[in-house]
Amino acid sequence: GESVGLHLPTLSVQEGDNSIINCAYSNSASDYFIWYKQESGKGPQFIIDIRSNMDKRQGQRVTVLLNKTVKHLSLQIAATQPGDSAVYFCAELDTGRRALTFGSGTRLQVQP
């Protein structure tokens, strides 16, 4: 599969542990944020989104936290499974341009 980043930060966790992936965004005017998961050979897959009027949103086994004061996003994955191994990207939406700006990504490796 493709390499989505030669020097991606890597988070290695044991199966069953919780994972926390962090992201700093750049535009204080961004008001919509999305986390994507990208597996080798595939396009980014939507995980969860959050709007700027919220600071937390939960999905199935995933939680996104938004701290607008320090322009920080985090993705928490509960009970991490081997199938969660992938590269995770945060993206902020510039609603004026309808263009997603992506972070550099974090590689999550789940050890069985």
Added chain:
Amino acid sequence: KAGVTQTPRYLIKTRGQQVTLSCSPISGHRSVSWYQQTPGQGLQFLFEYFSETQRNKGNFPGRFSGRQFSNSRSEMNVSTLELGDSALYLCASSLGGADQETQYFGPGTRLLVL
């Protein structure tokens, strides 16, 4: 519903040639965006089409162009290919009617320029 589809999945071209990539959005989606993904630059926005019109454009040279058809299918074209154009080209679709919409991605077209 079928997801976003892209053809071809893989392409090999030589410098100076041109290439056309195709994207079919999710049924009912009217907005199609294109992104380039490289190891060095990550994911970068190319342009967005809605109702057959380019609505937004990223910071890429004019060699990169696109169009959208009345059925919302989109094509992007790269002329006079350069080695640095080797990348994964991703298409994403969304409904297109609101500002804060999730974009859903296709599997991408892997372009290698020799």
